[in-house]
Amino acid sequence: MLRFPYLDEPLTGSAPPSLPAGAAVRWRPLVPVSIVGPGGLTWDFGRAVLDPAAEDTVFPLDTAGRIGARLHPNTGHRVRWRGQLYPLRFANVELLLTDNIGTWRWPAVVAFSPAPLRYPILGQSGCLQFMDASFLGAALIVELVTNRFFAGTET
Amino acid sequence: MITQEYRSNRARFPRAELAKYQGAWVAFSADGCRIVARGETVEQLEEQILAVGENPQRVVREWVAGPEEDSLLGGGELL
Numbered sequence: 001m002l003r004f005p006y007l008d009e010p011l012t013g014s015a016p017p018s019l020p021a022g023a024a025v026r027w028r029p030l031v032p033v034s035i036v037g038p039g040g041l042t043w044d045f046g047r048a049v050l051d052p053a054a055e056d057t058v059f060p061l062d063t064a065g066r067i068g069a070r071l072h073p074n075t076g077h078r079v080r081w082r083g084q085l086y087p088l089r090f091a092n093v094e095l096l097l098t099d100n101i102g103t104w105r106w107p108a109v110v111a112f113s114p115a116p117l118r119y120p121i122l123g124q125s126g127c128l129q130f131m132d133a134s135f136l137g138a139a140l141i142v143e144l145v146t147n148r149f150f151a152g153t154e155t
Numbered sequence: 156m157i158t159q160e161y162r163s164n165r166a167r168f169p170r171a172e173l174a175k176y177q178g179a180w181v182a183f184s185a186d187g188c189r190i191v192a193r194g195e196t197v198e199q200l201e202e203q204i205l206a207v208g209e210n211p212q213r214v215v216r217e218w219v220a221g222p223e224e225d226s227l228l229g230g231g232e233l234l
Contacts, residue, residue, distance in 0.1 A: 010170050012177065012222040032157040032215070044157050046165060046183060046217040060197035066211065100159035116196070118218045 002099045004031045006140040029142045034096040037067030045120050050142055054123030057110040064112040069093050081115035088113050106152025161187035178221025182214040
């Protein structure tokens with residue numbers, strides 16, 4: 001099992017009514033993730049969002065070239081991000097998650113997009129399809145266990 | 156790979172210092188103690204990482220939420 005405490009993001013203004021009065025931060029299910037290209041080039045992101053509502057795992061487009069990922073031929077798929085359409089390009093990479101106790105590494109088809117993403121998105125395809133996730137809302141921890149579709153390594 | 160040292164130091168990184176980078180992508184040093192580059196986009200960040208002589212494989216990238224990022228809608232933002 002991998003366990004990740006939610007990470008805090010400071011509120012920049014007053015707390016909205018949905019948060020306790022005086023709250024100074026929001027807690028989000030953000031996890032560090034590494035993306036590995038076919039030649040082993042590895043890019044680390046400190047905060048990627050685990051999002052069961054996202055259908056794909058999506059990284060900034062620039063990342064693909066930097067890690068030497070070979071993009072699949074353009075399939076014409078797009079994503080609407082904050083009202084605007086952006087292309088999605090796909091590639092085979094490896095993803096790596098670690099809570100510094102355990103480490104998982106697995107092959108995945110992920111998307112890359114020029115959409116101005118705030119965080120890399122760890123969605124269903126490429127990430128959450130391979131694991132069962134528990135979002136512990138009181139403890140503010142997300143727990144991940146691999147499932148039968150996981151085809152990577154656990155160390 | 157992101158280390159425990161990074162996670163510990165990043166968690167202690169001064170919020171006042173981080174606030175200087177609101178709305179930007181930043182690259183932390185591998186130990187999580189310093190911000191070594193910033194950019195408005197990931198592309199700009201990568202250029203800055205190289206410009207300051209950092210090894211792109213030895214930094215950790217992160218978006219610093221800006222003042223307009225009050226509420227994250229997750230997958231809802233894709234609609």
